[in-house]
Amino acid sequence: MPSVSDDPRAEAVAVPGLGDDASIKVESLSVTYRTSYDKAPTLKNIIVRKGRGERTVREIEALREVSFEVPHGAVLGLVGANGAGKSTLVRTVAGILPPTEGRVEVHGRVSTLLALGVGFNRSLTGRQNVVLGGLAAGLTRDELAGKYDEIAAFAELGEFMDLPMRTYSSGMYGRLAFSVAVHMDPDILLIDEALSVGDARFKRKSFEKMRELCAEARTIVLVTHALGSVRDLCNQAIWLHKGQLAMCDEPGKVVEAYTRFLDVGESEEVLEDV
């Protein structure tokens, strides 16, 4: 199979000047997890369960038949209750989780800021983590050296960059994660409930940075429970409900429908940027 891409997971081909305008294209995507019942799957547990005639794995349908498209330069807001499949969708777009059915097409370099914190290792210093993460994402050492100062400056960590990350406060952790994600020169930025970190000032700074990225026609996917930021930042929104696409429309309409569904009304708590 002749294909030329840096990402081995993707059967990807560099297609110069593809006429298609979509930056992310999801076609009838279904994702089914197979997780084991045990906390840690061990040979012993599997044998014991097989002996009792129990099933060793459980299937969870995280996403069912989801289809949508995101054009270049759009900011997509993803809303939905806990367990609706938002994080699964973001991970699938990032190429971390394989789709069970359907197809995901992504045009451009993807940078992720996921709920679990960009894969930082807490016993390593901030600097080592930035380097490791960047290299894993496929950057070269030279590219990283150029970006490192920007990342450190934006995160405002100062001397903490050379301390192990277990000494960081959760705000500092989040600031570094955000800084790494936005400085990876992404065409597509996936943010999963990560704007809650940092104080009000950093939050404003991160909003500005995201607007800046939008202005450069980068695509952003934003998963959040803060419906206010969906309205402010996004120009398209998706409401996922139990793994299915409940609504895909303008952010205002989606937020309205979603809040009506939640039956909480547009109270301060929901709109407030959490």
Add this chain to the structure above:
Amino acid sequence: MDLETKTPPASQSQTHAQAPVSAGPIKETTAPPSARDDGFTSERHVYRPHRVGLPPILPYVRGVWRRRQFTFELSRTKLRSSHFDTVFGQLWLVINPLLLAAVYFILVEILRQRSGGAPFFAHLMAGLFVFYFFASSVNQGAKSVVGGGRLILNTAFPRTLLPLSSVVTAFMRFLPTLAIYAVMHVIAGLPVGLHLLWAIPIFAMIAIFASGVAMLFAAAQVYFRDLSSFLPYVTRIWLYASPILYYAEEVPDRFRPILALNPLYPLLASWSDVLNQGRQPSVGLMLWGLAWALVAFVAGGLFFISREREFAVRL
């Protein structure tokens, strides 16, 4: 008619074939960052289901090669956390295997009731050190995927880099022990000459074999977390079944089949031939060892790669 009903439903490989693939010779990823900005279609990824299938191998290997720096950086941070860069950290790496070799030497001397002397000690050291390179590659490699949890959950990259990095780490730990072996080699009065260069291809084959086994166990560890607890016993038995605490020629005929089944036997026997006996390794043994190394590498690698897309869900 029967044949038609028997044909399986459209297999995954068929869906691959239908994917709109064009053989564009341009690899955009090598373009500088600024070049990416003019078009958003510079990198196009298509994700479709092949959970237990193989991704296209060639781009996969290219991805691994592109991220080789990551492998070294990961092993460097691991070494740094074990104080590899301090004097005492280095010293420990030398003292530890040296003591181990001394213990085994005394044990074997007592059991055999005749002295093998310095040349035998050199043989034991050479074998033990290279075996410990193999064992720590496999032990660390087995833990690499499960231990690399967060990175796997959050970043898309070829996962084979994790077990391969363990092999690099084990190699860095092996290097200082080579220096003490060199000293012992001279003390024992063993021949020094160009034939010693044969040790390089032999070591390379051992490293390839270790990588294959490391990848195999790394993937298996995801499904069976208790594997790492009995892995030390596997390596212990493996050590005793290898021509390290004894010369390969000394093995009685009734134990020969065990030796013949051991994939490390041809490699370790050649290793000892070159370093200890001062002769060229036999072509037969070398080819036999090469065959094992390649089989392990390809089998372990393919098993790992075919499973790696599932790791993010299983961790």
